Amino acid sequence: MAADLNDIQRAASEQFGRQSHRYARGHILENVEDVQAALGRITVPTRARVLDVATGAGHTGLFLASLGHEVTLCDLTEAMLERARESAAARGLSVQLRQHSAEAMPYAGGSFDLVTCRVAPHHFSSPGQFVAEVARVLAPGGWFLLIDGSVPDDEPEAEAWLHEVEKLRDPSHHRFLTPRAWAALCHAASLTVRVSELHPRKQPDLNWYFGTAATPPENRRQVLDLVARAPAAVRRVLALGEEDGKIVWWWPMLTLIARKGGPGSTGCSPAFPSGRSENH
Numbered sequence: 001m002a003a004d005l006n007d008i009q010r011a012a013s014e015q016f017g018r019q020s021h022r023y024a025r026g027h028i029l030e031n032v033e034d035v036q037a038a039l040g041r042i043t044v045p046t047r048a049r050v051l052d053v054a055t056g057a058g059h060t061g062l063f064l065a066s067l068g069h070e071v072t073l074c075d076l077t078e079a080m081l082e083r084a085r086e087s088a089a090a091r092g093l094s095v096q097l098r099q100h101s102a103e104a105m106p107y108a109g110g111s112f113d114l115v116t117c118r119v120a121p122h123h124f125s126s127p128g129q130f131v132a133e134v135a136r137v138l139a140p141g142g143w144f145l146l147i148d149g150s151v152p153d154d155e156p157e158a159e160a161w162l163h164e165v166e167k168l169r170d171p172s173h174h175r176f177l178t179p180r181a182w183a184a185l186c187h188a189a190s191l192t193v194r195v196s197e198l199h200p201r202k203q204p205d206l207n208w209y210f211g212t213a214a215t216p217p218e219n220r221r222q223v224l225d226l227v228a229r230a231p232a233a234v235r236r237v238l239a240l241g242e243e244d245g246k247i248v249w250w251w252p253m254l255t256l257i258a259r260k261g262g263p264g265s266t267g268c269s270p271a272f273p274s275g276r277s278e279n280h
Contacts, residue, residue: 005076005101032063034147034199035118038255041195042143044069048113051137053102053130054120058084058095064116065093072096072112074105103129110139118147119253122166122176128185135189138260144191146182150254151237152198153180158237161230168223170213179254186258195257200239205246 044050048069052061055073057080065071065088073088073095075081081097088095100106102117103126115134124130134144151159159176166173177185179196186193203209206227210220227247230240238249 044113050114051112053117060118074098105133107137109136111137114143116145121148131185131189142260144258146256150252153178157233161234168219169215191258193258198252200250201253203251
């Protein structure tokens, strides 16, 4: 499969292949409270056909399987799918596993009632093609749930700073998109945005992130320099600071829910909420 990947996809596959052991049990994504909250705003059949894209260690998809849904977990990286397979077996859950990119899905049109993708799209080489594929494989009336790091609309300085930091920390990072940018991609794919909200999530200290991505020493030094010189806009938007000698910030997490067909749409460019909820 590697020969069919572009440079961005290959970088992501190699990075997560090396680091897959860090994403299984005990990883922060094991906490699926954000998924639970979003599902309360979606109506799907009792046994829905679900596709979890870029599943990683499978936390989102396995939660949905535990609710009785018929779940397919897909990922670009074989090692990640193996972590998901191990977790499914340990929990006694039955799921399908498929290896492919987010931008080219090997399913017939209308195959799924719900497509989910959580904390992964910032690695995708073509978010537009990904959303188009989501729209294609969704059944009429089907739902799309996206949860990912983002940046508030109209904050270019914070967006540029966060992109530079993430690219140094993890070279497989591609780009965070704003809520407005994701809404535009959904509109182009004829998906109606029903919910688009940013929720600040407190991140573990920076050294935890360095370890998770195996960030090389020189890149760590450059990130620390960017943190030290962070402009006021970055400190305001991300609440960047120190606690007990550790560098922390509040990562804007976007929850976007869209539907294939159906009337109405909520606003696509929400304000960044002032309330903050920590992810423990």
